[in-house]
Amino acid sequence: LKIFQGPGGSELERDFTYIDDIVQGCVASVDRIPASTKETAHFKVYNLGNKDPVTVTYMIECLERAIGKKAIKNYVPMPPTGDVLKTSADVSLAEKELDYKPTTSLQDGINKFIAWYDDYYKDGLTKEMASYVPY
Numbered sequence: 413l414k415i416f417q418g419p420g421g422s423e424l425e426r427d428f429t430y431i432d433d434i435v436q437g438c439v440a441s442v443d444r445i446p447a448s449t450k451e452t453a454h455f456k457v458y459n460l461g462n463k464d465p466v467t468v469t470y471m472i473e474c475l476e477r478a479i480g481k482k483a484i485k486n487y488v489p490m491p492p493t494g495d496v497l498k499t500s501a502d503v504s505l506a507e508k509e510l511d512y513k514p515t516t517s518l519q520d521g522i523n524k525f526i527a528w529y530d531d532y533y534k535d536g537l538t539k540e541m542a543s544y545v546p547y
Contacts, residue, residue, distance in 0.1 A: 413483050415468050416490040418497045424490075425465035425498040430521030433514035434460050440510035461501020462514045474519045478526050 416424055437460040448454050472483050506512035516524070533541075 413472060413485055415472070415485055415487050416495065417487050418490055421487075422497065423467040423469055424495065425467055425500075426471070427462050427465045427500045428471060428518050428521070429460070429462040429501070429514060430516035430518075430524070432524075433462070433516050437506055437510060437512045437514075440512060441506075444510060456509075458506040458510065458512070459501050459503055460506055460512065460514075461503055462518075463501050463503050465498055465500045466518055471518060474522045477519065478522045 418424060437458065441456070441458055445456075446454050469485070472485065476482055503512055503514070536542075
């Protein structure tokens with residue numbers, strides 16, 4: 413796996429969020445919205461995420477533990493086109509107004525996804541999935 417490094421060999425960090433936590437935030441926002449009419453439609457934007465960024469290496473280590481295989485990691489400098497070094501969601505408004513609290517750790521989320529995937533494809537990949545070629 414190619415892992416980009418930032419200036420001075422720093423690692424990129426990402427804020428991974430499990431789908432159940434996002435759904436919880438979406439449902440909470442719908443549950444708390446007042447009744448609307450065409451003239452008085454209510455809206456508000458909430459940032460949902462995990463708020464605890466981790467390194468890409470940590471994410472790969474979680475995958476390694478979950479599938480029981482070691483990845484071959486290749487650390488390379490970030491290309492000149494670049495990327496942001498760190499992403500992190502500011503969920504303070506969602507916490508305050510929706511009682512939003514993401515609770516699924518990255519490791520637990522990966523484990524849950526793999527369990528779902530194994531169950532969903534227990535009879536093997538569909539013909540369409542088996543022949544899928546990404547761009």
